[in-house]
Amino acid sequence: MKFLVSSSSLLKQLQNISGVLNGNNSLPILDHFLFEISENLIQVTASDLETTMVTKITVDCKEEGIIAIPAKLLLDTLKSLPDQPLTFTIDLEKKAIEIKSDYGKYKLPGQDGAEFPKTPEVESPTNLTVAGELLFNAIDKTIFASGNDDLRPVMSGVFFQLSKEDLTFVATDAHKLVKYRRTDAKASKTASFIMPKKPLNLLKNILSSVEEEVKVEFITVAKYIVQQIEGDDLGFSNELMGRIYALFREAIQIDTELHERHLIINQEKGVSAVSYTHLTLPTIYSV
Secondary structure (H helix, E strand, O other): OEEEEEHHHHHHHHHHHHHHOOOOOOOHHHHEEEEEEEOOEEEEEEEOOOEEEEEEEEOEOOOOEEEEEEHHHHHHHHHOOOOOEEEEEEEOOOOEEEEEEOOEEEEEEOEEHHHOOOOOOOOOOEEEEEEHHHHHHHHHOOHHHOOOOOOOHHHOEEEEEEOOOOEEEEEEOOOOEEEEEEOOOOOOOOEEEEEEHHHHHHHHHHHOOOOOEEEEEEOOOOEEEEEEOOOOOEEEEEEOOHHHHHHHHHHHOOOHHHHHOOOOOOHHHHHHHHHHHHHHHHHHHHO
16 A cells, blocks of 8 residues: 655644653553555544544545554654655555655554554534634633642643633632633533643644634533644544532632622733732741
């Protein structure tokens, strides 16, 4: 089986999903990219069992097949090559890959693609379509407040509360709390879940270059998938922490009366005052 693809295009798409890979995977197959090849299209998947990312690449191919290719070896090979067309020749029986370029041939070992974990399916999901910029801003303005304590996983993510009136995003590490609310977007159905920090960072990197709308599909207390609508060349899925929503609400202890109080300050003067006060903190603490 053969297919022809641009080296730079393939490298860019693989780098988009390579962030999900771990250095110490429990399954050796997770150190690989799953290539699902069909006519003129390749779907490449990377996963760490909890988070799965999928990208689609247009290629010149007339055959079909599935194989797992070592991720690090493939990335290092592509990084060493300038932009040029590459011819991949895959022997599905021997699980062998040969890459032919203008500079020579590269041979890589492969594995049976059937051993790769299946991408989670969302059956009868709740749908939400939002601007990519809106979702990016929501993550960017809240994720810094989430915690890093493995013993308190509830606080190591961002709480999503979707309603027919607005979208609310909350994060806290028990010392600081951020609540970000958007009234210019709404869901068709009320739902809430907590999205972990690692997939949030991966999603944030993806959304930084997405200008069109994105489609969110999820099942409450189950899974969700985020994928680009226009172009539909990148997909993302992850396990949710929806079942600990009640604990999260107890942890952040939001006082409803507090929301009715507002403080308006001059940004420049406020930053200056905080910076000056911060300098005196060590002196105050030592007294």
